[in-house]
Amino acid sequence: MVTKRGVCPIEDYGYEAIEKVIDMIAGKWKLRILYLLTKYECLRYGELKKHVPGITHKMLSMQLKELEKDKLLVRKEYPQVPPKVEYSLTVKGWGLVPLYEQLGIWVMENREEFMGL
Amino acid sequence: MVTKRGVCPIEDYGYEAIEKVIDMIAGKWKLRILYLLTKYECLRYGELKKHVPGITHKMLSMQLKELEKDKLLVRKEYPQVPPKVEYSLTVKGWGLVPLYEQLGIWVMENREEFMGL
DNA sequence: CAGTATCCCAATAGATACTG
């Protein structure tokens, strides 16, 4: 039953663009990584691993590489031994915050669905 | 380089809730299906299949079942031969429109990234 | 410390055939 109308802008940008955005932010790990970086602003590889319980070495490595490729975060390597690498968000990455906020709003609107988790 | 601050609400709802939302809307097909229903409001199974080029019978069937289970759309079956089934969005499904709008805004903010598609 | 490489198993999705 349709009870509410709305304007959906997907067509203006094409499916491919939207799907690419979904790919960038979807997934169990990317969301967590991006969120941690909005919170702590700058984290080392090992710190990220500690803060994302359950993620494997391989997955963290792959996800970070993808996020870097998508220009959502930057990787800063310090040329020293032992190596030190820091990750932080780009402006583009920070731009996702309103999207996450909207996500939160929708969760609140349907909170009874999510209480049982 | 961090140049912009923002407040990220993920922690207020817990990762699980947000991940469940992502699961609900992510994926190559769900977004298309939901979008078509915001546009046409009510579509039969075969009409959906026509409007989502490339989707297989099996996938459309599975995705619709999941979307129905997540209460994003409703399935209305007419008891006749040959069978007729119509799909339309629920209020909860329509509630996703602002989320898609925010997605579109972010695409526009980074449009140079998405032009080459 | 911060990765990469390899192997292997489980889950996913496509094609096809069948049904009320």
Next chain:
DNA sequence: CAGTATCTATTGGGATACTG
């Protein structure tokens, strides 16, 4: 028309070992 069942090819992700 609108599905379900089955079989199979491909992929994704975990565990482990190795490297600068």
